[in-house]
Amino acid sequence: MISNGMMGALGVLTTEGDSLLPRGYVANPETFDFPIMTEKVEGPHMDRLWARDPSIESAVIVAAERLVKRGAVALASDCGLFSWHQPAVAAAAEETLMLGLRDKVMGQVNLVFAGLNSIGDGGSFTLTSGVLxxxxxxxxxxxxxxxxxxxxxxxxxAIEMPRGLRINVVSPGLLDVSVLRYGEWFPGHEPVSSKRVGLASPAG
Known part of the structure; x- marks a missing residue:
């Protein structure tokens, strides 16, 4: 596995693992003037690639997701036959996007709708967003x-709330309790106090 430890690299799916191919090949870090990182797809022998074997799609997706987690901003492969599995990788990327919309967005939106008939007059909802x-x-x-x-x-x-109800959204940066897990993704960001964020409420 080749990795330069930098964010923003080209991620390359490979069939060769640690084999270092000559300069000019997409999986050789000396081919480009920008950083690359590689990830071996387990099991894609040439006969299975030629046969468009759908059983290896899960391995392709897993390797692609590992590259994304390591910081790849674009994906390529050392074998054109991987293009047959590109729709599966694209679908997995779409599902990752939809996960945030379903969980973070609709989870809180549905909470507001569910609470409209339970919260007292003049009450307030505070949702949590972020700075990204x-x-x-x-x-x-x-x-x-x-x-x-x-x-x-x-x-x-906010302009449609009945009975004097209020709603706001707090948009904290990197929480102090998340620094160990996500700190490297937020260079230069000053962590904010999770306790202070928890005390946020609409004014007035």
Whole structure:
């Protein structure tokens, strides 16, 4: 496995593992003037690739997801036959985006709808978004989309709330409790206190 430890690299799916191919091949880090990283797809022997064996698609997706988690911003492969499995990889990427919209966005939106008939007059809802729709990072497109959707929902819902109800959204940066897990993705970001975020509420 070749890795330069940098974010923003080209991710290359390979059938060769650690084999270093001559300069000029896509999996050789000296071929390009930008960083690359490789990930071996387990099991894609040439006969299975030629046969368009659908059973290896899960291995292709797993390897692609590993590259994305390591910081790849684009994907390629050392074998053109992998293109037969490109739709499966694209579908997996779409599902990753939809996961954030379903869970982070619709989870909170549905909570508001469910609480409208339970909360007292003048009560308030506080949703949690983030900063990535305003201060994006690499590999943060899904989170940025979710944050923007939440902000739009709150702006629209705020002027339609009945019985004096209020709604707002807090958009903290990197929480202090998340630094160990996500800190490397937020270079230069000052962690914010999760306790302070938890005390946020609509004014007035």
């Amino acid at each position: 729709d305003r201060d994006p990072i690499r590999m943060g497109t899904g989170a940025a989309a979710a944050n923007g959707a939440l902000g739009g929902f709150v702006l629209g819902a």
